Amino acid sequence: MARRPMGGEEGGEDAVEEKEGEILTPEEQQAAAEKKKKRNQKKRARAKKKKAAAKALVWEKAATLSCGRESRLVSKGNLGKGELLWGTNEYYLSVLYTSHCGTHCGACYAEMGASKRWSCPVCKSFSLCEKCDKAEVKEWHEHECGLFCGVPVGMRQGDTDYLRFVCRFFAICCHGAPPASLPGSRLLSPTPELDEVFKLRGRGKSRTDIRFLDCLSTNEELQSEDFRSWCSNFAQLFERHVKFPAGYTVSDLADLLMRIRTNGLGFPCSDKHGTLGWSLDLYASFLDHSCSPNCEVTMDDGGKLLVRTLTDIQDGSPLLISYVDVESRTPKERRDHLFELYRFRCSCERCESGK
Ligand SMILES: [Zn+2]
Ligand SMILES: [Zn+2]
Numbered sequence: 169m170a171r172r173p174m175g176g177e178e179g180g181e182d183a184v185e186e187k188e189g190e191i192l193t194p195e196e197q198q199a200a201a202e203k204k205k206k207r208n209q210k211k212r213a214r215a216k217k218k219k220a221a222a223k224a225l226v227w228e229k230a231a232t233l234s235c236g237r238e239s240r241l242v243s244k245g246n247l248g249k250g251e252l253l254w255g256t257n258e259y260y261l262s263v264l265y266t267s268h269c270g271t272h273c274g275a276c277y278a279e280m281g282a283s284k285r286w287s288c289p290v291c292k293s294f295s296l297c298e299k300c301d302k303a304e305v306k307e308w309h310e311h312e313c314g315l316f317c318g319v320p321v322g323m324r325q326g327d328t329d330y331l332r333f334v335c336r337f338f339a340i341c342c343h344g345a346p347p348a349s350l351p352g353s354r355l356l357s358p359t360p361e362l363d364e365v366f367k368l369r370g371r372g373k374s375r376t377d378i379r380f381l382d383c384l385s386t387n388e389e390l391q392s393e394d395f396r397s398w399c400s401n402f403a404q405l406f407e408r409h410v411k412f413p414a415g416y417t418v419s420d421l422a423d424l425l426m427r428i429r430t431n432g433l434g435f436p437c438s439d440k441h442g443t444l445g446w447s448l449d450l451y452a453s454f455l456d457h458s459c460s461p462n463c464e465v466t467m468d469d470g471g472k473l474l475v476r477t478l479t480d481i482q483d484g485s486p487l488l489i490s491y492v493d494v495e496s497r498t499p500k501e502r503r504d505h506l507f508e509l510y511r512f513r514c515s516c517e518r519c520e521s522g523k
C-alpha cells in the first residue's frame with residue numbers, strides 16, 4: 169500500500185497526487201506536503217478575497233458628501249468596525265512614482281518581477297504585467313504616451329510624476345475613459361452630489377464633465393510662492409507643446425497641479441513597498457485627515473482602492489483617514505510634515521491635546 173505524505177487527506181481538491189503502488193521517498197513526501205500547503209494558502213486567499221468582494225458596499229450607500237465650502241465625506245447610517253466601504257478603481261486618477269515605473273505594472277500596480285511582459289519603447293515609463301498585457305490597454309496608453317513625448321526632453325527628465333499625471337488626465341478628457349482594466353474609467357462621471365459641491369464652490373454649473381476635479385480645493389493661499397510659480401511655469405510650458413482639452417486653460421492646469429498636491433492620496437500602495445504612487449479620487453479625496461483616523465485606505469491585488477472602517481462610526485460622523493504615519497513621528501514632526509505636503513494645519517483632537 170502506498171504511504172501517504174504527512175498530513176495528506178484523501179480525495180478532494182487538496183489530496184496530494186499519488187500513483188497506485190508508488191512509494192514516496194522522504195524528500196518526495198516533503199515536496200508533496202509543501203505543495204499542498206501552498207495550495208491551501210492560495211485557496212484561503214481566494215476565499216478571503218471573495219468574502220471581501222461580497223461585503224463591498226457601494227460608497228454612496230455608506231457615505232455621503234456633505235456639501236459646502238469644506239465638503240467632506242460623512243457616514244450614512246451607523247457603520248461597524250472593519251467594514252469595507254469602497255472597493256473600485258473606477259473613480260481615481262493615479263500614476264506610479266517615477267522610481268516604480270519599471271518594476272510595477274502601470275495598469276494593476278502589482279510588482280512584476282518575472283511576470284513583466286511589456287515595456288513601452290517610446291516613453292519608457294509604462295510597463296505591463298502578464299495579466300494586463302492587452303491590446304486595448306496599449307492602444308489607450310498611446311494617447312498619454314503621445315502627450316508625454318510631445319513635451320521638451322528636459323521636462324521628461326528626472327521625476328515625471330506630475331507630468332504623467334497630467335498626461336493621463338488630458339488623455340482621459342480628450343479620448344474618453346480608459347479600458348476597465350486601467351483605473352479611472354468613471355472618473356468623469358458626474359454625480360448630483362459632486363454637481364452640488366461644484367455649484368457651492370461658486371463655479372456655476374459645470375461646463376463639461378472634465379470640471380469635476382475642480383471640486384477639490386487648491387489651498388492656493390497656503391501654497392509656497394515657489395510651488396505656485398512652478399505650477400504656473402509648468403502649465404505655460406505644457407501649453408506650448410500640447411493641445412489642451414476644449415475649455416481647459418493654462419490657469420486651470422496650474423490649479424490642477426495644486427489640487428494634486430493638496431488632495432493627492434498616497435495611493436496605490438503595497439505592503440512591501442509602502443506608497444507606490446499617488447492619485448486623486450472623486451470620492452476618497454474628500455476623506456479628511458485625522459491623526460486618530462476612523463478609516464484607512466488600502467489596495468487589493470487588482471489595484472483597487474479600498475476604504476475600510478477602523479472603528480465603529482456613528483451616523484453622520486465624518487470619515488477620516490490619516491495622511492501620515494502617525495506613530496513614527498513626534499507630534500511636531502507630524503504637523504510640520506502635514507503642512508509641508510498638504511498645506512494645512514492639523515487641528516484634530518489628538519493634535520489639540522498635544523499628543
Ligand atoms: Zn498588471
Ligand atoms: Zn509610452
Ligand SMILES: [Zn+2]
Nearest residue numbers: 459514516519
Ligand atoms: Zn492631527
